[in-house]
Amino acid sequence: MISPTTEELVAFLDEQLPAERMAEIEQALRDDEKLQHRLAGAVRRQNPGQHSVGAIWRRRHLSCPSRAELGSFLLGAATETVAAYLDFHLRVVGCRYCAANLEDLRDASESAASDDTASRRRRKFFQSSVGHLQSD
Numbered sequence: 001m002i003s004p005t006t007e008e009l010v011a012f013l014d015e016q017l018p019a020e021r022m023a024e025i026e027q028a029l030r031d032d033e034k035l036q037h038r039l040a041g042a043v044r045r046q047n048p049g050q051h052s053v054g055a056i057w058r059r060r061h062l063s064c065p066s067r068a069e070l071g072s073f074l075l076g077a078a079t080e081t082v083a084a085y086l087d088f089h090l091r092v093v094g095c096r097y098c099a100a101n102l103e104d105l106r107d108a109s110e111s112a113a114s115d116d117t118a119s120r121r122r123r124k125f126f127q128s129s130v131g132h133l134q135s136d
């Protein structure tokens, strides 16, 4: 893709670019460190006090993955690209929104797992009681 100009980066921050270009730049930002720095520079000039790319992401909820993507990440079923992006999104960007979402999904899957254990235990107990009844 054609590297965005500073004007474009500023427009990107204000979400003033055509959707296609927004997506292109967003995509490029995922692994182009130089571009991340340029964007951070644009942010600093525009909003003194906002110092990191992470701050922009947090503020804008840019590129938040879907709950389904978070779910597959949690289960270790995400593709390498999605997993790498989520890692970036959660650890570098530190998106609290997604961290909370992930936490919520983790809780849900853990309680589903323990429900499963409980029902298995119940079933086992039931089977052994049946066994006792039959042997009596």
Ligand SMILES: [Zn+2]
Pocket (backbone or CB within 6 Å): 061, 063, 064, 065, 089, 095, 096, 097, 098, 099
């Ligand atoms: Zn997010």
